[in-house]
Amino acid sequence: MRGAGEEKRRAGIPPRVIAWFAENARDLPWRRPGxxxxxxxxxxxxxxxxxxxxVIPRLEQWLARWPSSDALAADSPAEAVRAWDRxxxxxxxxxxxxxxVAISERHGGxxxxxxxxxxxxxxxxxxxxRAVAAFAYGQPVPVVDVNTRRVLARAVAGQGEAGPARTRVDLTAMQELLPSDPAEARAFNAGAMELGQTVCVARTPRCEACPIAELCAWRAAGYPEYEGxxxxxxxxxxxxxxxxRGLIMRELRLSDTPVPADVIEGLWPDSVQRERALAGLLADGLANGSPEAGYSLPGSVS
DNA sequence: GTCCGGATAG
DNA sequence: CTATCCGGAC
Incomplete structure (x- = not known):
């Protein structure tokens, strides 16, 4: 059973994270208005x-080339994999x-x-x-990444680490804290992640800079070692x-024509491991081809 | 060497 | 539930 003091402590977390985020949010492309x-x-x-x-440089190149899902859908998978680069x-x-392609076909672009x-x-x-629903459309749905999980593990559960992901449990925990107001929900979702990325970091958390240090269950318990x-x-x-796989993909990206099997062979000495990697790429649809014809990116024109 | 990061197939 | 899947920064 949860005490009244516990409820009050938890209730203080979202407003403080939201206020902190308003002052400390990094200026990132996906946070630009519009x-x-x-x-x-x-x-x-x-x-x-x-x-x-x-991500930032690659994202800007990507959106300059494909400003809409329709634009990307009209191009080949090979070009998408090439532009993904490293x-x-x-x-x-x-x-x-x-x-x-699915957005174009099923959702009118x-x-x-x-x-x-x-x-x-x-x-x-x-x-x-949930990130798209919350950040692109302002829906008050819980968004939980690894950083949010760590913040909740510490501030709410009083544990030093989050342990293995448990999606349903994690989403419920975030839902219980999430403000109902859409703008506040969005700021809390983003702020909890930002806090975990920049302050409540895994190895050496900067508790002196944390807006919820006074509310943190882990801190209150004296930073117990994680047992789970x-x-x-x-x-x-x-x-x-x-x-x-990365070496083979690099070769396929750089070539406009099918890469001969003997070139693939030269990329890695261990034939068993090399064949396993190539088979995996073929199974994933990241490569097409055969020993005779050579190998290409999927949907290449050549 | 260590760290960071979610989706998916089996 | 567990194993697989990249590469650059520190």
Whole structure:
């Protein structure tokens, strides 16, 4: 059972985060007034597994070339993957192109404002669907990324880490704090993420700069060591299949004609790992071809 | 070397 | 629920 003091403490969190965000929000492209829903969708997909600083230049190039979903849908998946360049996880580029096609075909070229319609698009999951609904359309739906999860784990649950993601639990926790007013809900969604990115960071949180330090359950408990299950650790990149995939993709992006099999062979000495990576790219639809014909990006003209 | 970041297939 | 999927900054 929750005490009255506990309720009061929790109720203080959103207004303080909102006030802090009003003063401390970074000036980012997707926060510009009039930024399009399409731009929001593109930026959120780019931000899925890529830090802000690396996204910004690529986003601006992307939107200059494809200012609408119709524009992207009219171009080839190969060009989308090429323009993605080295942002990483190129399946996102393929999914974004497929989402643009779906938006054109099913939604008349307008990015949908409904969470379920957004979730039905390729490459859009729980985070991105709610981020677009909240930030592009002002809907008061909870948006939870890894930073928000850490803020809630500390301030509300009194734990030092968030542990493995539990989507339903996380969304419920955010929903319970979310103001009903759409403008406040938007600011709290964005502010909680920003707080987690810039102040309530994983390793060395700057509690002296935190607007909710006096309300934080973790701080009140004396910063207890986290006991629960940890989020899984990312495997090494060097020598990984991901590195080999990246090398092959780089070769395909740079070539206007099919890349011969012997060129692929020269990219990585371990044939078992190389073939596994290539098979994975073919299965993902990021590459087309055969040992005889060579390999190309999907939907290439050549 | 370590850190950062959500979607999806099985 | 778990494994897979990138690459640049520090």
């Amino acid at each position: 930024f399009s829903a399409w731009g929001t969708l593109v930026s959120e997909i780019m931000l899925q597994q890529t830090p802000v600083a690396r 942002l990483g996880y190129p399946r996102r580029a393929l999914a974004l192109h497929a989402a643009a 307008r990015v949908p404002d409904d969470v379920d319609a957004l979730l039905a698009l390729p490459g859009i999951g729980d985070y991105t669907a 299950p940890s989020a899984p650790r990312q495997a090494r990149f060097e020598g990984s299949d991901r590195q080999v």
